[in-house]
Amino acid sequence: MIKATLAVAAVLALAACGGSDEQPAAPAETAPPAATVTEAETEPATTEAATAETETEPAETETQPANTEPESNALVVRVRNGEPVGGVQKIEVRSGDRVRFVVRADAPEEVHVHGYDISKDVGPGQNARFNFVADLEGVFEIELENSSVQIIELAVEP
Amino acid sequence: MIDVVFAHGLSGRADLPIPAWLVGWAAAGVLVVSFVSLAALWRTPKLETYGWRPLPRALSRVLTSKATDIACGAVGVFLFGVVIWAGFAGVQSAADNIAPTFVYVVFWVGLVPVSVLFGDVFHAFNPWRAIGRAVSFGATRLFSGGGGAALPYPERLGRWPAAAGLVAFVWLELLAPNGAEPRTIAAATVVYSSITFLGMGLYGVEAWTQRGEAFSTYFGLFARMSVFERRDREIGLRLPLAGLTRLQPFAGTVAVLAVMIGSVTYDGGQETALWADIGPAISGFFDSLGAGPALADELAGGVGLLTAIVLVAGFYLLGIAGARTVQGGFWLRDLALAFVHSLVPIALVYVLAHYLTFLLFQGQAMGYLISNPLGEDSDLFGTASWGIDYRLIGATTTWYVQVGVVVAGHMAALALAHDRALVLYDEPRTAVRSQYWLLAVMIGFTSLALWLLSQANA
Numbered sequence: 001m002i003k004a005t006l007a008v009a010a011v012l013a014l015a016a017c018g019g020s021d022e023q024p025a026a027p028a029e030t031a032p033p034a035a036t037v038t039e040a041e042t043e044p045a046t047t048e049a050a051t052a053e054t055e056t057e058p059a060e061t062e063t064q065p066a067n068t069e070p071e072s073n074a075l076v077v078r079v080r081n082g083e084p085v086g087g088v089q090k091i092e093v094r095s096g097d098r099v100r101f102v103v104r105a106d107a108p109e110e111v112h113v114h115g116y117d118i119s120k121d122v123g124p125g126q127n128a129r130f131n132f133v134a135d136l137e138g139v140f141e142i143e144l145e146n147s148s149v150q151i152i153e154l155a156v157e158p
Numbered sequence: 159m160i161d162v163v164f165a166h167g168l169s170g171r172a173d174l175p176i177p178a179w180l181v182g183w184a185a186a187g188v189l190v191v192s193f194v195s196l197a198a199l200w201r202t203p204k205l206e207t208y209g210w211r212p213l214p215r216a217l218s219r220v221l222t223s224k225a226t227d228i229a230c231g232a233v234g235v236f237l238f239g240v241v242i243w244a245g246f247a248g249v250q251s252a253a254d255n256i257a258p259t260f261v262y263v264v265f266w267v268g269l270v271p272v273s274v275l276f277g278d279v280f281h282a283f284n285p286w287r288a289i290g291r292a293v294s295f296g297a298t299r300l301f302s303g304g305g306g307a308a309l310p311y312p313e314r315l316g317r318w319p320a321a322a323g324l325v326a327f328v329w330l331e332l333l334a335p336n337g338a339e340p341r342t343i344a345a346a347t348v349v350y351s352s353i354t355f356l357g358m359g360l361y362g363v364e365a366w367t368q369r370g371e372a373f374s375t376y377f378g379l380f381a382r383m384s385v386f387e388r389r390d391r392e393i394g395l396r397l398p399l400a401g402l403t404r405l406q407p408f409a410g411t412v413a414v415l416a417v418m419i420g421s422v423t424y425d426g427g428q429e430t431a432l433w434a435d436i437g438p439a440i441s442g443f444f445d446s447l448g449a450g451p452a453l454a455d456e457l458a459g460g461v462g463l464l465t466a467i468v469l470v471a472g473f474y475l476l477g478i479a480g481a482r483t484v485q486g487g488f489w490l491r492d493l494a495l496a497f498v499h500s501l502v503p504i505a506l507v508y509v510l511a512h513y514l515t516f517l518l519f520q521g522q523a524m525g526y527l528i529s530n531p532l533g534e535d536s537d538l539f540g541t542a543s544w545g546i547d548y549r550l551i552g553a554t555t556t557w558y559v560q561v562g563v564v565v566a567g568h569m570a571a572l573a574l575a576h577d578r579a580l581v582l583y584d585e586p587r588t589a590v591r592s593q594y595w596l597l598a599v600m601i602g603f604t605s606l607a608l609w610l611l612s613q614a615n616a
Binding site for chain 1: 169170171172173174515545548549552553554614615
């Protein structure tokens with residue numbers, strides 16, 4: 001029975017570990033999907049290290065392009081030299097929410113959203129603006145099609 | 159480091175990590191199952207000696223006829239040819255060429271549940287076996303007396319070549335930077351075929367197929383879980399899992415299972431925060447030796463893969479070493495081989511939990527790929543415009559299925575281990591005491607599976 005008790009303790013400890021590894025951003029902060037992303041940018045402790053770099057260019061990632069869309073805080077991803085500035089960005093939404101982001105690049109490329117199969121060209125002076133409903137659940141890669149470089153990871157939770 | 163699941167080139171969608179509350183329920187389920195099985199441990203083996211009920215004779219005779227064997231072999235060789243042809247001649251895009259999806263989805267993942275359900279189907283469709291048999295048939299006709307007898311298969315060689323072959327395949331699938339490229343797959347198929355034919359030439363087609371050939375071994379292990387068993391020209395029904403009790407304890411079997419479980423562990427492990435910390439460090443080390451970033455990443459992954467395999471084997475052997483203390487008279491190696499069959503359900507649920515959605519989604523691509531295998535402009539069957547429906551299974555259902563199979567696999571593994579212990583040990587009480595050690599091993603593997611699922615793409 002001692003061994004069985006140790007087994008109980010081990011598995012419960014593991015379950016607890018599984019809980020603490022999960023991103024705290026998940027259930028409580030997904031009400032406005034764009035807000036999740038902004039919060040991700042302002043709380044470096046809870047998201048990947050990549051966000052820290054984004055913060056060094058607040059002017060780039062928080063201001064609106066002149067021809068603004070109605071929502072005030074869409075994610076802007078900047079591509080420089082074929083790489084996303086600040087590393088691969090993360091977008092987390094709930095199923096049914098709207099996904100909005102803008103991609104700016106210094107060289108012509110094509111942005112492809114896997115799974116949803118949405119493609120838009122991007123280049124100097126031509127931003128790629130995405131606005132769609134997240135009706136497929138899972139984790140999807142958003143990448144530059146020609147160079148196969150991932151720029152965003154989109155997670156749609158049920 | 160790029161998220162390697164996507165570098166696979168084939169994944170349009172990956173799984174969400176299972177949430178903490180579900181991990182908790184799953185862990186509780188595992189514990190309940192473990193305690194119940196400990197309490198309800200039966201005293202006479204139920205799987206070691208099993209009943210076999212034959213199917214209707216006509217059906218058996220058709221399925222086991224030479225004509226069926228030749229027809230299935232021809233289909234296998236045809237598909238084998240398509241992979242090589244499309245791989246070299248088709249467009250070099252993983253998603254648009256039939257070769258990567260056929261090899262990594264239909265063959266590598268798809269044949270697993272098919273084998274579990276219907277038995278050793280791959281044995282009939284095995285292209286290498288078909289070609290080998292055709293060649294040896296032709297050789298005996300052309301040169302009376304054949305070309306000379308095959309060498310006896312060395313006992314110490316056992317399943318080691320199969321283990322090596324599986325490592326090579328998994329390396330190609332998970333680590334090689336161009337592993338999803340059609341040309342690479344075609345070339346690898348040619349290389350693997352050469353090695354396989356060499357082995358068949360040395361030791362005979364059947365002997366090599368049974369022990370040395372990687373895919374026959376792989377699918378053959380899963381096929382032993384099936385209810386269908388063939389005896390000569392008859393096919394009959396048996397209890398599920400019972401076929402595993404007849405698994406021959408060839409040398410290297412533990413290595414094969416360690417590769418099977420360890421490779422899926424690495425594939426899941428590379429998405430974890432743990433690997434995000436240590437992976438770049440290992441890669442940086444190789445880079446500093448002059449490997450360059452791509453090779454450094456590949457070698458770092460290799461370190462991770464081999465470490466996972468060794469840790470899986472080590473953990474299992476530790477459990478066996480503990481079980482040895484219960485009653486003397488067993489060599490570690492013999493005891494390890496005696497219980498290795500109980501790891502097969504664990505390997506199965508690792509594959510299912512990890513790759514089921516990959517199979518269900520990317521598998522749909524076969525709809526348009528068969529019409530347009532080279533990725534150019536053909537539309538052979540009119541399905542070239544089909545797509546993939548990612549709504550086929552939702553995230554919540556996926557989670558429940560993943561957790562469900564993990565718990566079921568745990569149950570199956572415990573049942574097999576306990577049954578074997580009853581046969582090995584004289585006293586039922588000694589058998590039960592040995593099971594505490596095996597139970598710890600099973601809980602370890604099951605917890606690892608749950609942890610990996612909770613870290614997926616996190």
